[in-house]
Amino acid sequence: MEGEARERVDLTLQRRHLCVILAVFLCAAGLPLAAPPAAAAPGVPRVSDIRAWTNEIYTRVAIDTGDEVSWQSNILRADPKRSLPPRIFIDIRGAGIRDEILRKPVEVRNGLLRQVRAGRFDRDTVRVVIDLERESTFRVFALPGPFRIIVDIDGEGEIPVLPASPEAVSPPGPVAAAPSSEDPAPPSMTPPVSPPPPSAGSAVPPASPAIPPSVESPRADASRSFPARKHRVRVMIDPGHGGKDPGAIGPTGLKEKDVVLEIGRRIREKLSRSGEFDVRMTREEDVFIPLEERTAMANKGRADIFVSLHINASPNRRAKGFSTYVLSRGASNREDLELAARENGVPIRKLQGVKFIIDDMFTGARKNESLRLAKTVNDAVVRHVSTRFPEARSLGLKQAPFYVLVGARMTAVLVEASFISNVREESRLRDPSCLDGIADGVVEAVRYYGRNGILARSDY
Ligand SMILES: [Zn+2]
Secondary structure, eight states: OHHHHHTOOOOOOOSTTOOHHHHHHHHHHHGGGGSOOOOOOTTOOEEOEEEEEEOSSEEEEEEEEESOOOEEEEEEOOBGGGTBOOEEEEEEETOEEOHHHHHOOEEOOSSSEEEEEEEEEETTEEEEEEEESSOOEEEEEEETTTEEEEEEEETTSOSOOOOSOHHHHSOSSOEEOOOOOOOOSOOOOSOOOOOOOSOSGGGOOOOOOOOOSOOOOGGGGTTOOOOOOSSOEEEEEEEOOBTTBOOOBOTTOOBHHHHHHHHHHHHHHHHHTTSSEEEEESOSSSOOOOHHHHHHHHHHTTOSEEEEEEEEOOSSTTOOOEEEEEEOSSOSSHHHHHHHHHHHTSOHHHHGGGGGGTTTSHHHHTHHHHHHHHHHHHHHHHHHHHHHOTTOOEEEEEEEOOGGGTTOOSEEEEEEEEETTSHHHHHHHTSHHHHHHHHHHHHHHHHHHHHHTOOSOOOO
16 A cells, blocks of 8 residues: 555665765665654645655656645755755645654765755645755656655756646646745755756757657668667566556456566566576566656666556456557547556546646657557567467557656556456466467567667667
């Protein structure tokens, strides 16, 4: 439940500036936030946890409030006279805050993020302050069920500047806040930092142009030149659901969470054999991991490819087939919208509120690569499975608003590997040779992409 999410205070140290003393300090700083929260007054939203995943170019901060709240965000430039670094603040209205969070800022200091702290701005407002080491672009959005505010901070200036459209500047929930020099949160205990470099925001390119939902042949792009890769291709495999969340359940009781974990393990084993790929998994056992954490794990680990594994389900027991998705604002039909709502763990009406966050984030810049990989994955999976199960069908490449893909900085796809609600397909999913076929298909597609150097993110 929420408690599991609250316990995840992930203070990841960047690799380049790792220092043992700092590591010990960070662990100590993180412990108080992992303590079980005291009971909140019923009906009053409360900041119950602040979670962070970070490296020197990327940070995601999640602020858990449980119930829906209104909030505002803004960034303040560094104030060298007051020894204040650049800082992002989030004002949360009508919410309380757990005392332990007030007392213990989350210290990081990794070249991008200095610390996250919180305080009571006034009687009705909690202010969360993110002290940066240097000026950076950022995006803030909220996810429902349970309500949490997500802050994505980009140290490379890759988050496009918001277009000046009414929809983008006035999304449901948050509103633009006037800059303020007031800073009520506990003062930093750290020494002043050097003045930051010129604003990264001013050098950020405009939002990437709309990309038509068409798929070119992967071969057509193989001749594009990219910088030489300095590391093995990193693949993050994300078996969906887990722990308290079984995912979809088949007519005879087969659980989606178990099937996708087994497929994920097979993919990792097969992909790792050659030594060409650095394969990681968001979960390796039956544990619950919030959706925003899965994306953060891939970003923090600088994955080149993110593959989220799921099994479809439908009230129509005859529904069948394989499909692979990329992120989009909406879905082309009711079934895909229902699927996204189910995978996101929210009612369909809640999907509307996050539409604005999707197109103008990292994801847009990666969409062409994601579309190509999704098509390749789906074709290869169906081809491999159908050698053993000729009735296997492809539903093709699709798009829908999956939260787990929001904010992904790499080529990212979500596989729906047949319907667990269909008796015949559920039976097939119990057959190891079917799971092998699915894994072989994903492996073939990933290998194709890795070897042809057509990944967008190949510069580090
Ligand atoms: Zn699923």
